[in-house]
Amino acid sequence: MYPTKAYAAQAASQHLAPFQITRRDIGPHDLLIDILYCGICHTDVHQVRNEWAGSHYPMVPGHEIVGTVVEVGPQVKRFKKADKAGVGCFTDSCRQCRDCKEGLEQYCHNVTWTYNTLEKDGVTPTFGGYSTRIVVDENYALRIPANLPLANVAPLLCAGITTYSPLRHWNAGPGKKVAVLGLGGLGHMAVKIAHAMGAEVSVISHSAKKEEDAKRLGADNFYATSEAGTLEKLACSFDLILNAVSVELDMNLYLNLLDRDGAMVILGIPSKPFIVPPFSLPSARRSLAGSLIGGIRETQDMLDFCGKHGISSDIEVVPIQKVNEAYDRLVKGDVKYRFVIDLASLK
Numbered sequence: 001m002y003p004t005k006a007y008a009a010q011a012a013s014q015h016l017a018p019f020q021i022t023r024r025d026i027g028p029h030d031l032l033i034d035i036l037y038c039g040i041c042h043t044d045v046h047q048v049r050n051e052w053a054g055s056h057y058p059m060v061p062g063h064e065i066v067g068t069v070v071e072v073g074p075q076v077k078r079f080k081k082a083d084k085a086g087v088g089c090f091t092d093s094c095r096q097c098r099d100c101k102e103g104l105e106q107y108c109h110n111v112t113w114t115y116n117t118l119e120k121d122g123v124t125p126t127f128g129g130y131s132t133r134i135v136v137d138e139n140y141a142l143r144i145p146a147n148l149p150l151a152n153v154a155p156l157l158c159a160g161i162t163t164y165s166p167l168r169h170w171n172a173g174p175g176k177k178v179a180v181l182g183l184g185g186l187g188h189m190a191v192k193i194a195h196a197m198g199a200e201v202s203v204i205s206h207s208a209k210k211e212e213d214a215k216r217l218g219a220d221n222f223y224a225t226s227e228a229g230t231l232e233k234l235a236c237s238f239d240l241i242l243n244a245v246s247v248e249l250d251m252n253l254y255l256n257l258l259d260r261d262g263a264m265v266i267l268g269i270p271s272k273p274f275i276v277p278p279f280s281l282p283s284a285r286r287s288l289a290g291s292l293i294g295g296i297r298e299t300q301d302m303l304d305f306c307g308k309h310g311i312s313s314d315i316e317v318v319p320i321q322k323v324n325e326a327y328d329r330l331v332k333g334d335v336k337y338r339f340v341i342d343l344a345s346l347k
């Protein structure tokens with residue numbers, strides 16, 4: 001067993017603070033990873049604060065993990081000591097069901113999330129990447145492209161795959177018009193990836209103040225909804241809308257932006273139900289859909305794609321001692337575009 005330094009929340013109302021956890025002994029197929037960086041995902045904040053209910057404490061969040069392999073089990077084939085490796089939102093799954101067999105482990109009913117669930121033994125809580133090391137089966141670890149800066153890669157493990165998977169599924173590419181709602185952690189990755197896939201990318205944001213940044217990230221067009229009439233003028237303009245905002249939207253206005261057969265894909269989770277006006281979907285055979293991260297195979301595809309196109313996340317690196325402050329700033333949207341914890345600060 002490996003005693004491991006971590007940061008944990010002891011209750012929904014409490015700040016994250018130093019905590020000691022124990023990682024399991026490595027099994028035949030396991031890697032021991034020395035964690036170098038872990039991104040701060042908005043999900044971490046929701047889970048720590050029990051905003052989606054179902055949180056278990058103590059909780060060590062973090063599912064955008066990159067590090068160095070320091071031990072390997074005797075049967076490990078794909079990694080060796082000193083390799084870089086990544087761990088995303090889940091660390092195991094049933095491996096038997098249709099979802100697992102099709103490489104869509106994220107939809108498996110018995111998926112083991114990286115934190116806030118139980119290991120396969122049904123007793124040991126899973127603890128995430130706000131810690132100095134983690135043990136993971138090599139089949140659930142990702143290879144990291146050598147040309148990308150490691151700290152900037154961490155957010156690809158959640159924000160990157162969350163946007164890449166729907167862009168692939170709904171065939172973003174040349175000739176397709178993609179709109180991104182919300183230019184935050186998810187939105188900025190959506191813009192970079194959709195642009196690299198060859199789609200025409202538009203960012204729709206409240207005010208014009210993000211225009212310069214959106215263009216720098218790869219957007220072809222920028223529309224500010226604070227200007228009266230913007231959305232009306234864009235009616236039937238897009239094949240795909242990635243909705244990465246977590247506030248309520250006037251769905252009638254936004255669904256009307258879709259061209260015939262277009263789809264709006266929900267990535268952000270608002271706290272209230274959507275109100276979908278009945279005519280907005282059938283009038284142009286539109287779809288309102290959702291998408292959840294991606295399986296291991298597709299996450300590896302995404303990393304390789306990002307390596308090939310030189311894509312990583314725009315980040316602000318923080319020591320773990322500043323994590324609570326980072327949460328408050330993240331909630332206010334005060335980060336460009338992802339906080340990443342440097343775990344050297346915990347060693």
Ligand SMILES: [Zn+2]
Nearest residue numbers: 041043158159
């Ligand atoms: Zn996440």
Ligand SMILES: [Zn+2]
Nearest residue numbers: 094097100108
């Ligand atoms: Zn399964």
